[in-house]
Amino acid sequence: MKTDEKIYAAAIAPYFFIMLVLTAVPVVFLIYISFTGLKLTNIGGTFSLIGLDNFIQLLSDQRFLHSMWVTVKFIVIQVSIQLVLGLFVALLINNIKRGATLIKSLFVIPLVVPPVLVGLIFRVLCTPQLGGFGWVADILGLPQIDWLSHPGAAFWAVIMAAVWVWTPYVILMYSAALESLPKEPFEAARIDGATPFQTLYHVTLPLLKPVTYIVLFFRILEAMAIFPIIYTMTSGGPAQATEPTNYLVFQNAFHYYKIGYAAAMMLVFFGLLIVFNLFFVRGIIKKL
Amino acid sequence: MRKSRTLLMVCGAILMILVIAPIGSAVQWDKYKGTELNVMSVKQSYQTGLVNLAPEFEKLTGMKVTFDFVPWGNVRQLASVELSSKKTTYDVMFLVGADVQAYAKANWLVSFSDMAKQGALTDQKMLALDDYFPGPLTMLSRGGHIYGFPFFNATQNFYYNIEVFKANNITKVPESLDELIEVAAKIHTKKMPAISLRSAAGNYANMWTFLSAMYGQGGRLFKDYPNDMHPTINSPENISAAKKYALLLQKYGPPGYGAILFQDNLANFQTERVAMCVEGTPLAGRILDPEKSKVVGKTGFAVVPFKGPGGLFTPGACQGYGIPAASQNQEAAWLFLQWALSSETMKKIAQTTTFNAPTRNSVFNDPAFIKKYDYDWGGGSFLEVFNKTNALAPAWYIPAIPEFSEIDSIVGNALNSVIVKAKSAEEAFGEAQKQVDKVMHSAGYY
Numbered sequence: 037m038k039t040d041e042k043i044y045a046a047a048i049a050p051y052f053f054i055m056l057v058l059t060a061v062p063v064v065f066l067i068y069i070s071f072t073g074l075k076l077t078n079i080g081g082t083f084s085l086i087g088l089d090n091f092i093q094l095l096s097d098q099r100f101l102h103s104m105w106v107t108v109k110f111i112v113i114q115v116s117i118q119l120v121l122g123l124f125v126a127l128l129i130n131n132i133k134r135g136a137t138l139i140k141s142l143f144v145i146p147l148v149v150p151p152v153l154v155g156l157i158f159r160v161l162c163t164p165q166l167g168g169f170g171w172v173a174d175i176l177g178l179p180q181i182d183w184l185s186h187p188g189a190a191f192w193a194v195i196m197a198a199v200w201v202w203t204p205y206v207i208l209m210y211s212a213a214l215e216s217l218p219k220e221p222f223e224a225a226r227i228d229g230a231t232p233f234q235t236l237y238h239v240t241l242p243l244l245k246p247v248t249y250i251v252l253f254f255r256i257l258e259a260m261a262i263f264p265i266i267y268t269m270t271s272g273g274p275a276q277a278t279e280p281t282n283y284l285v286f287q288n289a290f291h292y293y294k295i296g297y298a299a300a301m302m303l304v305f306f307g308l309l310i311v312f313n314l315f316f317v318r319g320i321i322k323k324l
Numbered sequence: 325m326r327k328s329r330t331l332l333m334v335c336g337a338i339l340m341i342l343v344i345a346p347i348g349s350a351v352q353w354d355k356y357k358g359t360e361l362n363v364m365s366v367k368q369s370y371q372t373g374l375v376n377l378a379p380e381f382e383k384l385t386g387m388k389v390t391f392d393f394v395p396w397g398n399v400r401q402l403a404s405v406e407l408s409s410k411k412t413t414y415d416v417m418f419l420v421g422a423d424v425q426a427y428a429k430a431n432w433l434v435s436f437s438d439m440a441k442q443g444a445l446t447d448q449k450m451l452a453l454d455d456y457f458p459g460p461l462t463m464l465s466r467g468g469h470i471y472g473f474p475f476f477n478a479t480q481n482f483y484y485n486i487e488v489f490k491a492n493n494i495t496k497v498p499e500s501l502d503e504l505i506e507v508a509a510k511i512h513t514k515k516m517p518a519i520s521l522r523s524a525a526g527n528y529a530n531m532w533t534f535l536s537a538m539y540g541q542g543g544r545l546f547k548d549y550p551n552d553m554h555p556t557i558n559s560p561e562n563i564s565a566a567k568k569y570a571l572l573l574q575k576y577g578p579p580g581y582g583a584i585l586f587q588d589n590l591a592n593f594q595t596e597r598v599a600m601c602v603e604g605t606p607l608a609g610r611i612l613d614p615e616k617s618k619v620v621g622k623t624g625f626a627v628v629p630f631k632g633p634g635g636l637f638t639p640g641a642c643q644g645y646g647i648p649a650a651s652q653n654q655e656a657a658w659l660f661l662q663w664a665l666s667s668e669t670m671k672k673i674a675q676t677t678t679f680n681a682p683t684r685n686s687v688f689n690d691p692a693f694i695k696k697y698d699y700d701w702g703g704g705s706f707l708e709v710f711n712k713t714n715a716l717a718p719a720w721y722i723p724a725i726p727e728f729s730e731i732d733s734i735v736g737n738a739l740n741s742v743i744v745k746a747k748s749a750e751e752a753f754g755e756a757q758k759q760v761d762k763v764m765h766s767a768g769y770y
Contacts, residue, residue: 076404076408076430098755099759163580163583163588164578164579164580165578165579165580165588165591165592165597170579180579182579182580182581182582183580184580184582184583185579185580185581185582185583185744186582186744187744187746190583267397268397270583271397271524271525271526271527272526273524273525273526273582273583273737273740274524274525274582274583274740274741274743274744274746275737275740275741275744275746275747276737276741277746286401287526287733290400290401290404290405291400291401291526291527291729291730291733292727292729292730292733293404293426293726293729294730
């Protein structure tokens with residue numbers, strides 16, 4: 037190791053050590069707990085190892101498997117909508133000459149609303165007796181949708197909330213990227229007689245690839261943590277249609293007191309996150 | 325059998341406390357002068373009263389009381405985390421009756437039987453254990469030890485709009501589930517749906533009401549509680565009860581019928597968006613709050629209409645306060661609880677707030693309490709119904725086992741699936757049977 041490298045290594049060593057303590061220690065503890073039958077009501081009595089029992093039980097736990105499926109659906113659907121909608125709005129804003137800054141600053145508002153509050157707002161909007169969407173449907177002469185009483189509708193209601201709160205992030209990222217794109221390829225496309233759609237497909241989108249990967253990466257990570265919206269909006273219902281894995285983990289840990297089992301669930305969930313990170317980040321680095 | 329055995333144990337605990345605690349000894353109220361007590365609680369009418377009266381206690385003892393109010397949805401989670409930690413910041417903890425078994429089993433709470441040994445810190449007159457209703461006190465006890473004092477006597481009754489009944493020539497208040505369905509069919513309109521019932525799952529939401537209907541149909545959660553704990557979730561009686569309960573909501577419920585919580589029930593009935601509802605008896609004070617309610621003067625009261633082939637069972641539960649075993653100020657907290665749940669304090673709170681669910685006989689029979697809360701607008705006396713309801717609530721309404729929280733969630737979700745038509749009753753309750761069986765088996769009941 038060269039002298040410079042040694043200095044750099046020494047400089048980052050304290051930070052590395054702190055991060056190790058803050059992240060690795062809890063994870064190691066989580067892994068250990070997941071192999072025990074620990075219950076919150078019996079701390080000290082059940083730290084003994086039970087092997088793979090928790091994980092074997094998970095494989096046949098229909099509620100857990102269902103929650104994983106719900107999590108995947110939440111991620112795929114909301115991130116897809118956010119990406120398409122975000123890009124569309126960013127392209128529109130990019131063509132606005134006056135007031136674009138004001139519009140962009142308005143998009144920051146949903147991002148600063150705490151997700152817990154977002155869940156509450158949408159619960160009120162979706163409750164027929166309290167107005168909101170029902171009131172709008174009445175005015176437009178449309179049939180009322182009982183958003184929170186039907187599994188399918190409740191799922192989409194949560195998606196709506198997630199789209200409302202996180203699409204502005206995508207818009208702002210794409211807006212910034214669009215502003216920094218080089219002008220020459222667009223000039224060349226114009227001279228070649230490309231239509232706006234051809235320009236978008238053959239020039240804009242390829243140039244936006246790097247930012248798309250970054251947005252996708254962060255949005256997928258964030259989408260996995262939809263817990264606060266679920267907690268205040270649907271509590272996982274109706275009929276567990278909106279119960280993602282992290283909500284089920286919370287239920288097992290703090291309502292059923294099954295810490296060992298909840299840790300095993302979390303570990304599987306965490307494992308998937310790591311797998312996703314490894315493949316996705318590696319993929320991004322290769323593409324960039 | 326189980327009820328009498330538990331009651332006997334609680335009576336024994338009360339007797340032990342009475343014998344142990346020296347009568348007549350002067351209580352050292354100012355022993356912990358300067359101590360700061362932290363109280364964790366939800367904020368309901370009783371707590372509003374306590375906050376207003378706290379200066380009286382602070383003057384008496386020289387202590388400072390700080391209240392930390394937590395939303396209902398978070399309170400059980402926070403209690404579990406705080407109680408399980410060895411350094412809790414709270415000295416007095418809000419308790420949901422059904423959770424006390426798990427907490428006591430884990431030795432998270434101070435036994436009041438032990439606290440009462442502190443003669444110089446126990447005012448027998450203020451404590452007056454024999455003044456408490458036995459049911460709520462039993463729920464906060466385990467193995468002959470009392471772990472909490474109840475302040476809130478939770479049960480449910482039937483509320484109906486007298487004017488709607490009159491307009492539809494309904495002369496007999498429904499008593500059974502079948503009669504309720506008949507009446508609902510007669511009075512239901514799109515403008516004013518017939519009935520609102522709790523339907524959302526978990527956190528004692530729909531199960532708090534549904535168990536009453538289920539027991540009435542002859543159903544049970546277990547084969548022979550507490551002797552044989554094999555679950556009977558998918559019994560024909562339970563399935564029949566689920567179908568009828570779901571039918572009421574699907575055909576005669578309000579919009580949003582699949583996600584009703586107590587606050588939705590309250591708002592639906594209070595603002596005349598439904599003609600009938602089954603909800604907490606203690607909520608009458610809020611339902612009939614003159615500033616918010618449209619149904620003052622036209623509300624009738626009755627025992628829950630869930631009589632069936634199995635009989636009639638009303639919900640019975642309570643909320644109370646305990647002292648965390650990890651509290652650094654246990655004796656100071658003991659002094660606070662004696663004052664906070666004394667008959668005098670409870671009477672004052674009943675008069676100054678909408679609190680109408682006392683846990684003490686002396687408060688329930690207090691003329692001032694009767695004068696304030698005996699609503700009767702020609703549709704039954706509220707306090708008479710409250711009395712009947714109390715008498716009909718079995719001690720086993722919510723089984724006193726640590727696993728109940730999970731069972732509540734499993735069966736509650738199954739019921740919710742039936743209500744929102746996601747599954748048939750047979751399918752949902754069949755799956756719930758398997759899940760509860762797994763829970764009971766792994767908990768070592770068989």
